[in-house]
Amino acid sequence: MTPIYDRVALIGLGLIASSMFWAMKRGGLAGEVTGYARSAETRATARRIGLCDRVCDSAAEAVEGADLVVLCVPVGVMGAVAEEITGALKPGATLTDVGSVKRDVIASVGPHVPKGVHFIPAHPLAGTEHSGPESGFADLFQNRWCLLVPVEGTEPAAIARLRGLWEAMGSNVEEMDADHHDLVLAVTSHAPHLIAYTMVGVADDLRRVTDSEVIKYSAAGFRDFTRIAASDPTMWRDVFLTNKDATLEILGRFTEELFALQRAIRTGDGDHLHAYFTRTRAIRRSIIQAGQDTDAPDFGRSKKSP
Amino acid sequence: MTPIYDRVALIGLGLIASSMFWAMKRGGLAGEVTGYARSAETRATARRIGLCDRVCDSAAEAVEGADLVVLCVPVGVMGAVAEEITGALKPGATLTDVGSVKRDVIASVGPHVPKGVHFIPAHPLAGTEHSGPESGFADLFQNRWCLLVPVEGTEPAAIARLRGLWEAMGSNVEEMDADHHDLVLAVTSHAPHLIAYTMVGVADDLRRVTDSEVIKYSAAGFRDFTRIAASDPTMWRDVFLTNKDATLEILGRFTEELFALQRAIRTGDGDHLHAYFTRTRAIRRSIIQAGQDTDAPDFGRSKKSP
Numbered sequence: 001m002t003p004i005y006d007r008v009a010l011i012g013l014g015l016i017a018s019s020m021f022w023a024m025k026r027g028g029l030a031g032e033v034t035g036y037a038r039s040a041e042t043r044a045t046a047r048r049i050g051l052c053d054r055v056c057d058s059a060a061e062a063v064e065g066a067d068l069v070v071l072c073v074p075v076g077v078m079g080a081v082a083e084e085i086t087g088a089l090k091p092g093a094t095l096t097d098v099g100s101v102k103r104d105v106i107a108s109v110g111p112h113v114p115k116g117v118h119f120i121p122a123h124p125l126a127g128t129e130h131s132g133p134e135s136g137f138a139d140l141f142q143n144r145w146c147l148l149v150p151v152e153g154t155e156p157a158a159i160a161r162l163r164g165l166w167e168a169m170g171s172n173v174e175e176m177d178a179d180h181h182d183l184v185l186a187v188t189s190h191a192p193h194l195i196a197y198t199m200v201g202v203a204d205d206l207r208r209v210t211d212s213e214v215i216k217y218s219a220a221g222f223r224d225f226t227r228i229a230a231s232d233p234t235m236w237r238d239v240f241l242t243n244k245d246a247t248l249e250i251l252g253r254f255t256e257e258l259f260a261l262q263r264a265i266r267t268g269d270g271d272h273l274h275a276y277f278t279r280t281r282a283i284r285r286s287i288i289q290a291g292q293d294t295d296a297p298d299f300g301r302s303k304k305s306p
Numbered sequence: 307m308t309p310i311y312d313r314v315a316l317i318g319l320g321l322i323a324s325s326m327f328w329a330m331k332r333g334g335l336a337g338e339v340t341g342y343a344r345s346a347e348t349r350a351t352a353r354r355i356g357l358c359d360r361v362c363d364s365a366a367e368a369v370e371g372a373d374l375v376v377l378c379v380p381v382g383v384m385g386a387v388a389e390e391i392t393g394a395l396k397p398g399a400t401l402t403d404v405g406s407v408k409r410d411v412i413a414s415v416g417p418h419v420p421k422g423v424h425f426i427p428a429h430p431l432a433g434t435e436h437s438g439p440e441s442g443f444a445d446l447f448q449n450r451w452c453l454l455v456p457v458e459g460t461e462p463a464a465i466a467r468l469r470g471l472w473e474a475m476g477s478n479v480e481e482m483d484a485d486h487h488d489l490v491l492a493v494t495s496h497a498p499h500l501i502a503y504t505m506v507g508v509a510d511d512l513r514r515v516t517d518s519e520v521i522k523y524s525a526a527g528f529r530d531f532t533r534i535a536a537s538d539p540t541m542w543r544d545v546f547l548t549n550k551d552a553t554l555e556i557l558g559r560f561t562e563e564l565f566a567l568q569r570a571i572r573t574g575d576g577d578h579l580h581a582y583f584t585r586t587r588a589i590r591r592s593i594i595q596a597g598q599d600t601d602a603p604d605f606g607r608s609k610k611s612p
Contacts, residue, residue: 002598023358029425067394076576084490099392114591125358129590130528145522145523147523176477180514183514183515183522184515184519184523185523185526186510187509187512187515187520188509188519188520188523188524188528189528191505191508192505192528192530193562194567194571195505196499196562197567197583198563198564199497199498199501199560200584200586200589200590201562201582201585202493202494202556202563203322203589203590204560204564204585204586205559206493206556206559208400208486208489208607209486209489209490209493211592212491213494213593214344214490214493214494214589214602215589216451217307217431217451217453217491217494222493222494222495222498224498224530224531224533224534225498225530226532226586226589226590227590228530228584228590229583229587229588229589229590230586230587230590231583233579233583233584233587234580235577236579236583237576237580238576239325239580239584240579241535241571241576244571244572244574247571248568250508250512250570251564251568253508253511254504254505254508255513255561255564257502257504257507257508258470258500258501258557258561259509259581260559261500261503261504262554263416265500265546265550265553266550268547268550268553270543270544270547272383273413273539273542273546274539274540274543274546276503276507276538277503277535277537277542278539278541279507279510280506280507280510280532280535281535281536282505282541283506283510283520283521283532283538284435284506284532284533284534284535284536285516285536286517286521
């Protein structure tokens with residue numbers, strides 16, 4: 001396959017960047033791929049495992065001559081990194097990112113984008129609870145959505161090229177505007193993550209149930225929460241701080257509903273509970289029909305040992 | 307293998323009962339297994355798929371002559387079912403249940419247990435989001451915990467025999483008292499389920515994000531919640547109504563913590579968020595070390611199609 005981009009630079013070498021590298025290499029989608037990470041330890045790991053064709057010691061060096069520059073750093077430092085590389089960006093290059101929040105990234109990166117560089121924010125909806133340069137794998141984006149959030153006036157050919165890369169890495173691509181993206185993600189990802197973090201923290205705090213009991217009896221339910229709550233702390237801190245409004249709005253709605261269900265429990269209103277649970281069950285069915293999950297009854301549990 | 311019980315009666319033929327049947331038959335752990343379900347449709351399904359050696363048309367008929375009677379009905383009707391079968395229980399038989407709540411089951415079933423019958427409440431911590439007679443499979447209890455909650459004065463030999471059955475079906479067995487059981491489960495299962503139900507309901511209610519978007523972009527996070535929120539509505543209504551105190555206590559603690567995290571988001575206190583998320587990540591590690599989950603990065607996701 002002819003490469004989609006001759007030179008790609010990955011800034012930040014965590015789960016997403018390393019998965020992009022392996023996916024691009026497997027598909028022959030990029031010529032040379034350079035990489036940079038702020039931590040010397042991460043750069044050393046990348047060199048050791050062959051992550052990137054060339055690991056550079058500065059972000060500017062990595063982006064030099066690149067046709068595509070991908071910012072794969074936590075949302076909170078996107079602006080600072082963009083400022084650092086702005087002088088090294090090649091005219092005609094595309095600058096993109098993989099951040100989970102889009103309005104804030106556009107506000108912080110946008111001002112540093114030189115004329116003649118195409119800035120196309122993106123967000124692959126893919127991840128695991130693992131992080132770091134060794135956590136990536138080429139299949140991460142397979143059958144997952146990638147949302148492109150182009151700013152007004154972006155050249156359609158540049159968007160089509162970036163879309164082509166994500167599709168070639170296995171993703172289904174859609175475009176939407178930044179505000180809508182941030183609200184959709186607040187519902188489907190950001191609020192659920194905060195809730196899972198909270199529940200795991202509560203369990204850990206409780207004095208009358210020991211940690212070892214919580215861990216031992218972490219049946220379905222809590223176990224799934226702990227998986228969500230094991231995601232990268234820095235990434236998620238930045239997500240909540242930068243998608244503050246939408247996340248707080250959804251959490252407000254959540255609290256209202258939770259109070260209504262708590263009241264139903266307190267007053268013994270079984271009909272209300274039953275109707276609510278019947279409705280949520282139907283939503284699950286739709287998700288399975290939409291192919292976003294499997295209904296296999298063991299759902300990966302069969303690999304476990306006692 | 308010599309059967310552990312010659313005659314077993316399963317009252318209620320859903321996920322747990324059907325899984326017990328297949329596990330007992332595979333292991334040769336029971337002689338004849340009879341079954342009863344209140345709904346004629348369920349009984350017909352059971353007969354069609356060969357679930358139980360004999361499907362009876364009344365609970366009393368099913369328990370006649372049984373050495374072990376297992377109540378596999380929703381917690382809210384345990385007492386009524388116990389009352390229905392009390393006259394048919396064989397002296398020396400063991401009566402047990404599989405309910406997710408223990409204090410309420412002991413209070414409602416206990417008064418109907420005749421002298422000479424061993425009543426040993428139990429709770430296998432195993433399940434899937436599916437329900438009904440066709441959802442069971444012999445491996446469901448493999449490497450899962452089963453908690454026995456014997457009431458005071460129960461004959462040790464009867465407890466040992468029931469423990470032997472659960473162990474032979476693949477479970478790890480522990481004993482604890484009812485109040486502690488109900489609190490531990492409120493933390494590890496009941497509160498997480500209510501929270502998941504709530505979040506899925508919120509997503510469904512939101513007008514500015516369409517249902518199809520919620521479903522389409524149900525990335526990790528929300529997707530896991532919908533799986534939890536797809537569990538049997540009747541079973542869960544009864545769990546919350548009968549484990550009211552412990553569930554409301556944990557939900558109260560949850561709300562407190564959630565408000566503290568919301569405040570940290572609102573005030574931009576990134577250090578608080580980062581420290582919290584780092585702590586919850588450590589808990590996840592402990593669970594993996596305890597063998598209660600796998601850390602495989604795709605966690606069953608690889609089977610999905612777009």
